[in-house]
Amino acid sequence: MEQRVVLITGCSSGIGLSLAVQMASDPAKTYKVYASMRNLAKKERLLEYVKGFHKDTLDIIQMDVTDQQSIQDAKEKITENRVDILVCNAGVGLMGPLETLSQDTMRQILDVNLLGTIRTIQTFLPGMKTRRRGHVLVTGSIGGLQGLPFNELYCASKFAVEGVCESLAILLQHFNIHVSLIESGPVNTHFLSNLRRSESGDAALLQVDPLTRDLYDTYLQHCSSVFHSAAQDAQDIVQVFLEAIQSPSPSLRYYTNSALLPLTSRKLAMHDGSQYIRAMSKLIFSSSGPEDP
Numbered sequence: 222m223e224q225r226v227v228l229i230t231g232c233s234s235g236i237g238l239s240l241a242v243q244m245a246s247d248p249a250k251t252y253k254v255y256a257s258m259r260n261l262a263k264k265e266r267l268l269e270y271v272k273g274f275h276k277d278t279l280d281i282i283q284m285d286v287t288d289q290q291s292i293q294d295a296k297e298k299i300t301e302n303r304v305d306i307l308v309c310n311a312g313v314g315l316m317g318p319l320e321t322l323s324q325d326t327m328r329q330i331l332d333v334n335l336l337g338t339i340r341t342i343q344t345f346l347p348g349m350k351t352r353r354r355g356h357v358l359v360t361g362s363i364g365g366l367q368g369l370p371f372n373e374l375y376c377a378s379k380f381a382v383e384g385v386c387e388s389l390a391i392l393l394q395h396f397n398i399h400v401s402l403i404e405s406g407p408v409n410t411h412f413l414s415n416l417r418r419s420e421s422g423d424a425a426l427l428q429v430d431p432l433t434r435d436l437y438d439t440y441l442q443h444c445s446s447v448f449h450s451a452a453q454d455a456q457d458i459v460q461v462f463l464e465a466i467q468s469p470s471p472s473l474r475y476y477t478n479s480a481l482l483p484l485t486s487r488k489l490a491m492h493d494g495s496q497y498i499r500a501m502s503k504l505i506f507s508s509s510g511p512e513d514p
């Protein structure tokens with residue numbers, strides 16, 4: 222049977238790397254994986270994982286999702302001249318009080334997470350439409366479904382990606398193209414160490430009022446304990462990707478961690494949003510307690 226051609230962005234580490242390794246190592250050689258990364262100097266880690274298995278199932282190519290020319294060049298390296306499964310996974314985190322974020326930092330996050338995802342889809346969508354076949358998968362986040370304090374820009378980028386995918390999914394039904402978001406909570410990857418903080422770092426933080434600084438400290442402690450105690454492994458996320466990829470009728474959303482669902486449904490339980498805000502505030506800041514108005 223003809224191999225299914227897969228392009229994955231952000232394969233230098235984390236979820237992208239694990240997904241590329243798993244798909245390229247499929248014993249039936251079902252997939253031809255183009256594992257893309259913005260910096261090919263980082264390809265050794267991926268090569269170590271696949272060892273000798275990859276000759277006809279893996280190609281590592283350069284692709285920076287913030288650079289349209291680099292996406293175009295990557296497209297031209299796909300010898301099959303088609304992509305059946307497109308995985309938009311590249312992304313960066315950003316944490317810090319909103320008022321400390323520089324214009325450049327905010328632009329960079331939106332450029333990678335939102336516009337990078339859009340550019341990638343724009344480039345490969347026309348081919349899928351012509352062939353009336355394709356599956357676009359995007360690494361979504363709890364931060365795309367509900368607000369997280371001190372993650373305003375990151376959440377804005379991931380909420381926006383939800384809007385792009387949900388809107389496209391309605392249209393693309395007419396082209397037999399599926400869109401799926403793989404919604405993850407915390408995952409043990411390089412995400413936390415790679416995440417951007419405010420450009421001007423500690424100096425900007427010192428300008429912020431003391432209550433915000435205290436709450437930020439509490440959040441950072443909470444976040445690191447959540448990542449240590451409840452984070453999933455990239456391999457768990459890969460299993461959910463494969464479930465979506467192998468489904469004859471893929472859904473728009475897949476949740477990697479059922480523990481997230483109660484919080485997500487709180488958001489919808491009261492239409493004015495108050496229940497979710499109260500629950501999340503209590504979970505994260507319970508010891509600090511909100512000040513009386």
Ligand SMILES: NC(=O)C1=CN([C@@H]2O[C@H](COP(=O)(O)OP(=O)(O)OC[C@H]3O[C@@H](n4cnc5c(N)ncnc54)[C@H](OP(=O)(O)O)[C@@H]3O)[C@@H](O)[C@H]2O)C=CC1
Nearest residue numbers: 231233234235236285286311312362405407408410411412
């Ligand atoms: N880890 C988590 O807790 C969660 C992560 N996610 C999402 O998962 C996705 C993957 O992150 P994860 O594996 O966790 O973290 P990693 O930091 O390990 O991986 C991120 C990948 O994105 C790449 N990347 C960053 N900027 C660009 C760019 N301009 N062009 C191409 N690639 C780029 C990185 O490359 P480089 O090495 O060059 O920086 C890296 O390969 C992201 O979209 C993230 O938002 C969602 C929910 C939870």
Ligand SMILES: CC1=C(/C=C/C(C)=C/C=C/C(C)=C/C=O)C(C)(C)CCC1
Nearest residue numbers: 362363364369406407444447484504505
């Ligand atoms: C408090 C709390 C949570 C906090 C999650 C956090 C802080 C997640 C951060 C996620 C990031 C940064 C994702 C990136 O894509 C959970 C686990 C939802 C549920 C239990 C209570």
